[in-house]
Structure formats: C-alpha cells, structure tokens
Amino acid sequence: MRVIETALPGGYSLSDDPARLQPNAIHAYLASTYWSPGIALSVVERAIAGSHCVGIYKDDAQIAFARVITDHATFAHLADVYVLENYQGHGLASAMLRYFHDHPDLQGLRRWTLNTRDAHSLYERHGWQRITGIFMQRYDGPAVTV
Numbered sequence: 001m002r003v004i005e006t007a008l009p010g011g012y013s014l015s016d017d018p019a020r021l022q023p024n025a026i027h028a029y030l031a032s033t034y035w036s037p038g039i040a041l042s043v044v045e046r047a048i049a050g051s052h053c054v055g056i057y058k059d060d061a062q063i064a065f066a067r068v069i070t071d072h073a074t075f076a077h078l079a080d081v082y083v084l085e086n087y088q089g090h091g092l093a094s095a096m097l098r099y100f101h102d103h104p105d106l107q108g109l110r111r112w113t114l115n116t117r118d119a120h121s122l123y124e125r126h127g128w129q130r131i132t133g134i135f136m137q138r139y140d141g142p143a144v145t146v
Contacts, residue, residue, distance in 0.1 A: 004103070008056070008095055012063075012087075016054045016099070022062040023048060026055075029065070029082055034117060036080075047080070052106070054099050056083070056092050063087045066096040072105060078114040093119075097126045112138040 003017040027044040030036045048067065056064035064083040070076035078100065083092045100106060114123065115134045128136045 004099070006095075006099070008092070010090055011058060012090070012092060012095075013057050014054060014095055014099060015057065016052070018048075018053065020057065020062075021048060021053055021055055021065075025062045026065050026080075029084065030080060033082070035115070051079070052100075052103075054096050056087075056096065058087065064092045064096060066093075066100070068100055068106065070106065070109070073108075074110050076100075076106060076109050076112045078112060081114075081119075093122055094126065097123075101126065110140055110142055112140075 003015070005017065006014040008014055023041065023045050026048070027039070027041045030044055031039050051067035051069050053065065053067040055062045064087065066081040067079050068076045069079060078097075081093060081096065083090075112128075114128070114136050116123065116136060117134050120130060120136065123136050123138075124130075126138075128138045131137055
C-alpha cells in the first residue's frame with residue numbers, strides 16, 4: 001500500500017502512514033469514550049494492526065483518527081472515528097470520511113456500516129443513511145468488478 005499524505009487547511013496533515021500513528025494517544029482517547037471505555041492498549045494496538053487507519057496531525061501531535069475494517073471486495077465497517085474536542089469544527093472528520101470514500105483500495109464496495117450514538121448528521125452529509133438506533137450504512141449498489 002502506498003502512503004497517502006495530504007496537507008489540509010489550517011496547518012493540519014492527514015496521513016495513512018502506519019509509522020505516524022500514535023497508539024498511546026489513540027488509546028488515551030478511546031479508553032474514555034462511550035463505545036470503548038477502559039479498552040486496553042494491547043487491544044487498540046491489535047485493532048490498528050488489523051485495520052486500514054488514517055490520522056490527522058497538528059505539529060506532529062495526533063489529533064484525529066479513524067479506521068476501516070474491510071474485505072476490500074464488498075464490505076467495510078468504519079470505526080473509532082474521533083477528533084479531539086479542541087480541534088472539532090474544522091472539517092477534520094469530513095476530511096477523514098472523504099479520504100476513505102475516495103481511497104483507490106476501497107472502491108467498488110457495495111456496503112459500508114458504522115455505529116454512532118451522536119454523530120448521525122455528520123455521516124448523513126456524506127451519504128450515509130440511518131438503519132435503526134446507532135446503526136448507519138452507506139449502500140453503493142451491487143458489488144462490481146473494479
């Protein structure tokens with residue numbers, strides 16, 4: 001996989017380089033969330049290793065993260081999306097969503113899923129639909145050959 005690095009407005013940088021990920025920072029955030037309270041660092045490290053991840057950085061500090069679990073053929077699940085509170089409102093979550101939706105290795109998937117308790121409107125702006133409760137999907141039609 002080739003590394004994608006993108007400069008974003010405001011001096012932020014988006015990168016999918018696994019070497020740039022900061023597992024301790026990711027763990028510190030995730031361990032305090034409603035969806036993974038108290039998660040162990042070793043579990044976060046395994047999740048990162050088994051996922052397609054992207055981070056956003058400001059002055060080399062990781063301030064946002066998201067990951068996708070996928071078969072690279074028909075299905076992907078978006079998980080652990082966050083932007084640190086002090087950096088919210090600058091379009092960073094949207095930048096990560098665009099990164100995944102546009103990534104060449106993730107084209108032709110027919111269904112994307114995610115779970116959220118409080119960010120439905122963010123995802124709806126990017127073509128996601130509510131299924132029920134916390135469940136959302138983006139259905140792109142039948143599987144195709146790419």
